[in-house]
Amino acid sequence: MIVYVLRRLGATLIVMAVVALFVFSLLFLTPGDPAAVIAGDVATADDIQRIRAKLGLNEPFLVQFGGWVWRLLHGDLGTSIFTNLPVTTLIGQRVQPTVSLTLLTLVVAVLIAVPVGVIAAAKAGTWTDRLVMGFSVLAFSVPVFVLAYLLIGLFSIRLEWLPVQGYRPLGEGLWPWLSHLILPSIALGTVYMAFIARITRATMLDVLAQDYIRTANAKGLAPRAVLTRHALKNAGVPIITVIGIGIALLISGAIVTETVFAIPGIGRLTVDAILRRDYPIIQGVILLFSGVYVLINLLVDLSYRLFDPRIRY
């Protein structure tokens, strides 16, 4: 297993290098010039040229790429063109809100969706099943931002229970942190929850139709034990896979959620950087995302053995 993990980590480095080259090349081909954005609306072409020269944007592609890789190897992700702050500082400021939002959403969604999916499968064809599936279709159909505005309108404006926007670090207390994340988590997690519930139901139905489940039932095992110990455990691999894929979806979905709820997370940092062509931030964030995705995939793969001892690495 250790060999497998090391091999995967080695592959991760190759993936990251390819991503880095791809991102750097892509930004070169993208229309938009940070110098023009910095210069503002009243700059002349000469002003823009001077700023380009200052920023080193007139250097050939290979020189810029080489310099970037060299700095990267020294742990330097560069400096934001606009704010002059190190990219690591900017990403550091934004990690906690996004991680908080994503983890809370993930935990709540899994805790609700998996049992709901299991119940729906156990009660397949009944009104409970139809109700669950009806809600999941509805949850799939409502865009995140629409749900977000509805939640703000009800819980923040009308009932005044929760704040409209912003983020408070956990260091300021549990309730300030939680109160600012409840609505964004619901908005972000609803689609995700529906997705996991449907997959859980479908997988469970497959498993429940297997011979060994019939045997377990015939042996007179309690229905709950059959469901949890026999069926759910065997349905675990596809569910975990979907949860893993879902984390990637959550991170990308967080962009909309962070914008609507004015949460200063990585998603908003990325969008702002793209709109302003702040290349060092874009490169840094994409590298970070790539690393996170690869790591999640690795953890998901490793977790398969917990559910299926037949899997060997």
Next chain:
Amino acid sequence: MKVVSASLRAFALALAFVAGSAAAQEKVLKFIPQADLRILDPITTTAYITRNHGYMVYDTLFATDAKFQVQPQMVEKWEVSKDKLTYTFTLRDGLKFHDGQPVRSADCIASVERWAKRDSLGQKLAEAIESWTAVNDKTFRFKLKKPFALTLQALGKLSSNVPFIMPERIAKTDPFQNITEVIGSGPFKFVKEEWVPGNKVVYVKNTDYVPRKEAPSWAAGGKVVKVDRVEWTYIPDSATAAAALNAGEADWWEQLPPDLIPLLRKNKDIRVENIDPLGSIGIIRFNFLQPPFNNQKLRQALLYVVNQQDYVLGIAGDEKNGHTCYSFFTCGTPLSSEIGAEPLKGKRDFDKAKKLIRESGYKGEKIVIISATDQPIVHTQSLITTELLRNLGLNVELQAGDWGTLITRRTSKEPVEKGGWSIFHTWWVGPDLISPANMAMVNLGEKSWIGWPANPKIEELRQAWFNTSDAAAGKKASDAVQREAFSFVPYITTAQFILPAAYRSNLSGMIIAPVTFLWNVEKK
């Protein structure tokens, strides 16, 4: 032992209570700015958000008041020699930078020198200056090669770029490189540790600041800070910003889109007001290097069909928030005039326009209007102009992207087939277009602002305006510039509009001005 422990606990609780009380008593003004503050250097960028940040942190030698008069600000007294070639300035007592250092003549000279390398009016001033000398730490002198009547107006310039005063060591930074240290002598101090770009900017009251005694008037007068702390929270989504104001999470929203005005007016605790007396001005800018708008007759043709009312309604949504303006110089300011404006102001005349198009020799060349969908003011104007040009039978194509793409693409001097452009729209705040000094009016070909018009006659007339010695002569000279401009058409004004502000009714003391100033504001 238990007694000691209990006493310590009680003492700690008392401390916590006192600290809590102090925190509770702190007055925090929660402000939603018009944009995100990205660049901290108000000299390298003309972005209005950075200008507003500049006014929080820095002070100016002179400042413009609500009567368009230039008043001393950091300067205590000044003298102009009889030949108008020597200006001697003496600073007020007690001026101190946020790092505790006194403001010296050398700081002022270095700051003005740096600003003059970036600002169009500053460049004119620099051309006129022979030397700038520090007489002593509080007194400095500008010696001119030739009289420059706008010296004080330049030093008291209201909007971008504003000649803010910084410490000499910072002002020595290359004017094309952003400064990273924010040290001014203004009424607020910037708290860099709490700055989260894209989200939050924090300022605290500068308790060392000594305001002038006069009442505040635009950028002039006493800058008395009546809150302890100001937090700018940038909320990119306007519906969320409205909700935050409704819920009391914000005190003041600097600029709201017209469609949200009715929603906010429903809340009796919120006031929606136009606190900018001049507003902003939309424009159509042509590419003078490429056909077809390198042709004067084609530009003139548009003057006969542009209907400013359409643009007012398109941008502002309501006539209460905008009006027509048939002047190259901001309506409501001393140099505004309708001289030469008949083609733009008169009855809209498509036949006349089509006749001019025929006379121009237009052969159906493709006209590309570049637009930015993430800038509603730009995109609305682009849509209206596209429709207008189509109605004239012109071969027009709207190419929309984002603002970052637009402002890069507009620097292209190539034909439209090679990625160039024919028209783009933008807007300027009123103070930036109040005189022939404005950048859009510079007609020096490729040295001009984007669009690159070349008209030696306008340049001669502008120079004549710079050389005038009194207000009456200045007005006459600016009228002459305008008359020629309506013939040459360097750009077309589309609308003068205001994006209102919204604030909670517990705020008072807002300064009605074209720039948002946060001193004098009281929160109950």
